[in-house]
Amino acid sequence: MKFKDNMPIYLQIIDHVKLKIATGEYKRAEKLESVRDMAQKLRVNHNTIAKTYQFLEKDGIIFSKKGVGSFITESEEMISRIREERIFFKISTFVNDLRVLGYSDKKMIEELEKFLKGEIQNG
């Protein structure tokens, strides 16, 4: 995993975990890697992962049991919400950003289609 240096690592890992939940890679009630294993895997300090897990727990996205481990929420409703909020955020951000740049709805769609077509030719 690559980190940007203009954003706290623990926030990037929080988003990383939420993304994995949104894509279904992390499933309901699944056991997460331990604080120390995750730290080693991502090459960060275990305190940073501990902070990450504590923030995720505060938001009800995971729950931790001392001496046992950390687990993805048991609420399917929460999992759905994480996915849907993410999709809504991505689309609304996109629309807003392009409108600020002067794009109409029509042009926005056209440019998106052009981008998708051009990609195939290039790659």
Next chain:
Amino acid sequence: MKFKDNMPIYLQIIDHVKLKIATGEYKRAEKLESVRDMAQKLRVNHNTIAKTYQFLEKDGIIFSKKGVGSFITESEEMISRIREERIFFKISTFVNDLRVLGYSDKKMIEELEKFLKGEIQNG
């Protein structure tokens, strides 16, 4: 201007200036607000604006003259590039983010159209 607390202020202001260039609000060779005026307007320390301007100058986006002021680049090519790079970044980020979430090109366009239509009904 509102700042997010998870990203350095000076980086947010850099983006803010680049956006104004991209939209045409800041024009070629135009004089920027002074370090101290901009600081007062955005309610940050003047050192933060000085840092911002120095980064923008390092990238050739503005140039500063001691005792005179800071100015938008005289290069129209640079201005066009700032706008085009921004648009490309927004579109490619959007496409990538939605693909990660499992969206096909077709579904991506459909959801965008649905969002744009739904918006009109809601607002």
Next chain:
DNA sequence: AATGGTGTACTATGTATATAGTACTGAATA
């Protein structure tokens, strides 16, 4: 009962960011 893996907590250290305050340098102008 002892061991090992778990989350958690704490101190210490270093870096980046932002502020406050001050002062210097250069250019335009009254």
Next chain:
DNA sequence: TATTCAGTACTATATACATAGTACACCATT
């Protein structure tokens, strides 16, 4: 020439972030 407005530079202080290292509390298993 003196003043004013620019950018620039410096010290000091505070906070957030990340690391390193250590230790403790809890739970399951041997």
